Amino acid sequence: MQKSYSQITGRKNVYTAYYSFNAVFQRRLSYAQLPTANFTASPISGCSPLVVNFQDLSTGSPNAWSWSFGNGSTSTLQNPTTTYFTPGTYTVRLTVTNVNGSNTLTRTGYITVFEPPSVNFQLLILQDVFRCVHNSPTCLLRVQAIQMSSGSGALVTGPLHL
Structure with missing residues (x-):
């Protein structure tokens, strides 16, 4: 009678026994596990x-x-x-x-x-509403603040969410 193992993990001792006329023969098999990269x-x-x-x-x-x-x-x-x-x-x-x-x-x-992002946007003025459209296709662009003149010389500064 033989027993075979198709997959063994870790360090194991495998004994194979052969039965013949009430006699038992044993053979010790050892193997070493190689690493698997991941x-x-x-x-x-x-x-x-x-x-x-x-x-x-x-x-x-x-x-x-x-x-x-x-x-x-x-x-x-x-x-x-x-x-x-x-x-x-x-x-x-x-x-x-x-x-x-x-x-x-x-x-x-x-x-x-x-590529690093390049700033490419348009500022559209529709009545009293400012709309910013950006075209940075590969990387997300986050504008921290925008500063512009209101025409009277005053600067408008503040966060801009795209």
């Missing part, structure tokens, strides 16, 4: 400069990490941070290592960096 990042897209925090989600008890962020920066920290200054898409690679070996995960085009 990670997430936040945010994965945004305007330049984009600060991205990476989180290691690897299994198999890794004890060393080697990151390549695609922007010329590398790290050996478990949970690093990097900044992307140039617009484009970036491939991120993580290699994890434990006493039994290593494993690499590459995510192609994982990070997307957009």
